[in-house]
Amino acid sequence: MSIIKGGLLDRRGFLKTTAATAMAATLPLGGAAYAAPKRGGHLRVGKGHGQTTDTLNPGTWENGFTIGMAFAIHGRLTEVAPDGSLQPELAESWEATADAKTWTFKIREGVTFHSGKPLTPEDVVASLNFHRGEDSTSAAGPLVAPIENMKVDGGNVVVELSGGNADFPFILSDYHLTIHPAKDDTIDWESGDGCGSYILKEKNFGVSITMERNPNHWRDTVGFFDSIEMLALVDQNARTTALVSGDVDVVDRVDLKTVGLLERNANLAIHSVAGTQHYTFAMSTNQAPFDDNNVRQALKYAINREEMVEKILFGYGSVGNDIPVGQGQLYYNTELEQKTYDPDKAKFYLKEAGLDSLEVSLSAADAAFAGAVDAGVLFQNSAKAAGIDLKVVREPNDGYWSDVWMKKPFSAVYWSGRPVQDQMFATAYSCGADWNDSFWCHDRFEALMVEARAELDPAKRQEMYFEMQDIVSNQGGVIIPMFANYVFATSNKLKTPEAMGSNWDMDGERWAERWSFA
Structure with a gap:
């Protein structure tokens, strides 16, 4: 067999x-040289979530x-x-x-x-x-x-x-x-x-959790801290202040507006990792006007992607093409035409929808991603030339994922991506999936997903994934204007690996296992 x-x-x-x-990118832009791991110490982590x-x-x-x-x-x-x-x-x-x-x-x-x-x-x-x-x-x-x-x-x-x-x-x-x-x-x-390598000791969700190293873990090559305190610091200023003052040893989702200033701090190291993380605007395709693909296409051409990468990501990322697949991933569709900002084409699609203008509201908060509200304002400004009046609604950070995401018809979202396309598609694009945040359903896409999953011939599988990406990009309910690098900052007291995971933020979220104090 x-x-x-x-x-x-x-x-x-x-x-x-x-x-x-x-x-190549995870070498610190400043800070201590790489040293062998040692055990001990209390790690304090500031999370923007x-x-x-x-x-x-x-x-x-x-x-x-x-x-x-x-x-x-x-x-x-x-x-x-x-x-x-x-x-x-x-x-x-x-x-x-x-x-x-x-x-x-x-x-x-x-x-x-x-x-x-x-x-x-x-x-x-x-x-x-x-x-x-x-x-x-x-x-x-x-x-x-x-x-x-x-x-x-x-x-x-x-x-x-x-x-x-x-x-x-x-x-x-x-x-x-x-x-x-x-x-x-x-x-x-x-x-x-x-x-796992750490034992949960106390929890106060929305505030913090504390953990202690598991002395009986099955492998001794991971878990070097004696204890860890992880704090929910969703507010960008609070998170940055905690890092600079030394109240925490590491923060994720560094404010890209001030990353240049942080780089000058001799006590800190800035890390930038390119991966599958992407920022999106999800449209509820089960509600008007987003149930009309012409409206969705109009909005996709009314967004200035290059401007967002420049002004929201400050160059720490790349332009997206409304597919949740990174350019380095297997079966990425290299033949898919890249969407660019085109107000005239946006107007064309509005006319195809029987509209001369469009008024929609976009919900956003920093909980979605750092700069989400600013990204909404940029979208608002670029959409005006296409006859689209986009109103940006600033939502509360706390409860954003329970009260806004998949509740409001048009909202800002971040996705860390998934290691393989099938996992990403099954999680967020499959008809009826719990996290299908556009409530989108497409029969041909569903059939291809099942076929591609079982296909072992790489050439045939590529052909299927290419078509699926084309369908998602031009008929799907999610705008994906940019792929964002994972940018996080650590104290020079910490030792981080020379190569870090890029499948999630902060070393593939395995920082608790892989990092140590220098």
């Missing part, structure tokens, strides 16, 4: 350009605060390495049948949860089942929906899919798919009992 084995499925070509860029409505339920995690927490206190079956390859974590190895429909994962022995309970294959099955089923409200529901059956076979978990999926092990690295203790036909997520 032919098999696809874990360890061979490392996609050395995956994110080739992005990984190379990340490795976090809200009072956050929970320990893995199906609800949606922002950088909860993602950072998830990677610190929990484990997953697989993990994405800094170079973009896939590495074993709680799954020691894996293999699949030739059609990639049946996957067998060997569960690592000798792993215990923070409570002392040993990790078992039954915990893995229960943790994946938590996100499955018609009644599931988990954001990871679409990712595990293709699972038809799971069973324990000795120390292995055997997963049977409805169709072939060559990317399935990559999907299991998703931050929602953490492994928890099985309990009463479900999982115990309320206690925060994980098997």
Whole structure:
């Protein structure tokens, strides 16, 4: 029987350009030289995310605060390495049948949860089942929906899919798919009992959490801090002030307006990592006027993308083309015509919609992304020439993701992207997906997604993904004007790796495991 084995499925070509860029770009623009890791110290992290409505339920995690927490206190079956390859974590190895429909994962022995309970294959099955089923409200529901059956076979978990999926092990690295203790036909997520390198000690969502190093973690090559305090500092000024004053050791989402000043501070190091992060404006296609693709196209041509990269990202990024796929990713559509600012073309599409003008409101807040309100104002100004009156509504930061995102018909959003296209599309573009923030549904796109997922011929798969990107760009409900580098700042007291992950912010959100004090 032919098999696809874990360890061979490392996609050395995956994110080739992005990984190379990340490795070159993550060297500090200033600061201490690289030194060997040492243990000890209390790390203080200022996150530009976090809200009072956050929970320990893995199906609800949606922002950088909860993602950072998830990677610190929990484990997953697989993990994405800094170079973009896939590495074993709680799954020691894996293999699949030739059609990639049946996957067998060997569960690592000798792993215990923070409570002392040993990790078992039954915990893995229960943790994946938590996100499955018609009644599931988990954001990871679409990712595990293709699972038809799971069973324990000795120390292995055997997963049977409805169709072939060559990317399935990559999907299991998703931050929602953490492994928890099985309990009463479900999982115990309320206690925060994980098997990660840090133990959750106190939580006050919207304010802070504290964690301590797990002395019984199954590997001693990660987790160098004695303790960590992660603070929700959504306000840009408060976050920057905390860094400069030394109240925190690291902040994400550096204010790009003042990054030049921070670079002059001899006590700080600025890091810029190119990856899959993109900033978007999501339109509810189930509501007028966004239910008309001509209106959506008009808005896509009424935005000045180059101006946004220059004035919002200050050059720390690149122009987007309304697809959630980075230029360095596998199967990126190199033949797709790049949209540019064209008021006349925007007017043409308005006329096709039977309109001479258009009035819409755009909701934004810094919780969406740093400079989101300013980006809205730039959009407002560029849209005027197309006869579009775009009103920018400044929303509160706290509760933005629960009260505004997917509630208001036109809103600013940030996405960290996903390692593979199928995962990104299934999460945010598949019909009925919980995080499909444009409520968009396209029959041809759905059919191609299923076909591409099971197709093992690279040439045929590329052809399908090229067409899917064309559909999303020209018929989808999301405007993606720019891809933003991950820009974060650290105290020179910290030692960071020479090469950092680019699949999420701050070293792929594995900072708790990979960083140390110098």
